[in-house]
Amino acid sequence: MPLPTASARSLKHTRRVICEGFKRDDGLWDIEAHLIDTKTFPMDYKDRDNGVIPPGEPLHGMSIRITIDMDLHILDAVSSMDYTPFNGCKEITEAYKQLIGLQIARGFTAKTKALFSGRSGCTHLLELLGPLATTAFQATHQEREQVENFWQDGDKKPPMLDTCHTLASNGPVVKEYWPHFYAHDDKIIPTHSVESTKATDEL
Template sequence: MPLPPPDVSRELLHTRTLRVDAYARDDGLWDLDAELVDVKGYDFPRENGTVHKMGDPVHRMHLRVTIDNDFTITAAQAAYDAAPFNENCFSIAPAYQQLVGLNLLRRFRNAVKERFGRAAGCTHLTELSHLLPTVAVQCMAGRMREERARGGEQSDKKPFELDGCHALRVDGPVAAKHYPKWYVAPEGRAKRE
């Protein structure tokens, strides 16, 4: 269900679009190609005397990470098509190769903040990187289901997605239905059979 229409008329000022495409590679690895685009809903003067036109990207940047089956980043690269301070912004792109070695499921966002916080990185590329863990999980969800099916319900390892969000909490109806081995009845209610 979408948001209701606004009660007051308003003017569009800014639009940010985030996109991440996930790819299975022929070499068994996975690519996540992320893009951030910012556009303004109005024209504005540039420092050089020209006019930045409404709808033209103020920011347009890309981040690609390659991950293995354990969600560890094996390669990373960043690129810019547009940024307000041109080469002053673009020059940070090579630093994002420092993502290599990080694991998307193990304190990734904290590690990114430590490596690229404030002046050590680009605010926008860093923000874009924060989308990668959940996209990687979605990318590999089918593979994980297949592995669990092959291994049967005999695994003693709790599926990593449980307790990862409200719907997948171990005491909720989704866990009761789809993960009965890991379901924990809330206090005061008996475990569903």
């Protein structure tokens, strides 16, 4: 269902965030996140050519790529800034090498905030790490699901159950797909599954 018709208005700012997951030929995965901010009016910035950012030219244009294995360990990380409001912004890109060695699991958000908040990072690259991490989970989920047999009968509760309204244990989806885990009352025990919210502990 689309949004209701809006009041009369004029566009001023657009932020585009695009995240993609790629399976590599060597069995690893590349996960990329890109952020672009544009305005519909010129902005004065002395660090840009002619001191102006023209309408439609990005104010921010930056990206992060991580390489992960099937256990969501980060094996490599690179970041780039093609468009920034200040020339000095690009000096922080190498800091994101500190992602190497982390695992996208419970506590990931807290760890990245500790590493890259304030003077230690870029606000916008830090914001990208949330959707980057959830994309890593989504991109690998089907293959991980096959390995871990989430859809099979058994004693192991599928980790995504009770993580959203549709996947509530007392709901029709669980009743159809996981009847052996269907709850016949409203006494649902919330789960804070690492797998289902693999990207961060706050999503």
